[in-house]
Amino acid sequence: xxxxxxxxxxxxxxxxxxxxxxxxxxxxxxxxxxxxxxxxxxxxxxxxxxxxxxxxxxxxxxxxxxxxxxxxxxxxxxxxxxxxxxxxxxxxxxxxxxxxxxxxxxxxxxxxxxxxx
Numbered sequence: 001x002x003x004x005x006x007x008x009x010x011x012x013x014x015x016x017x018x019x020x021x022x023x024x025x026x027x028x029x030x031x032x033x034x035x036x037x038x039x040x041x042x043x044x045x046x047x048x049x050x051x052x053x054x055x056x057x058x059x060x061x062x063x064x065x066x067x068x069x070x071x072x073x074x075x076x077x078x079x080x081x082x083x084x085x086x087x088x089x090x091x092x093x094x095x096x097x098x099x100x101x102x103x104x105x106x107x108x109x110x111x112x113x114x115x116x117x
Contacts, residue, residue: 020095024095026061027082027091033057058082062081
């Protein structure tokens with residue numbers, strides 16, 4: 001396992017900027033839904049229909065995120081939704097690390113190419 005990514009389903013060579021950017025957008029949407037859900041739960045008489053709708057959206061967005069960025073920890077277990085801000089922070093950090101790794105790989109490949117010249 002490498003920074004939480006399932007390398008068998010998504011080797012680093014297949015990590016694209018688009019997948020990372022799409023993953024970030026999904027995490028932003030998840031964050032908005034989680035905050036809205038927290039607000040609704042604090043209301044004296046919460047709107048249960050709206051809570052159910054938001055929870056379903058969280059499940060759908062989490063599933064879409066895991067399709068883009070497969071996670072090894074769910075290889076044999078049920079996938080749990082990303083349903084708190086701490087998880088959002090951890091996944092955002094992981095995507096940041098992927099961007100840094102992508103840049104490092106490009107630098108290394110460029111230098112290897114120059115050495116061969």
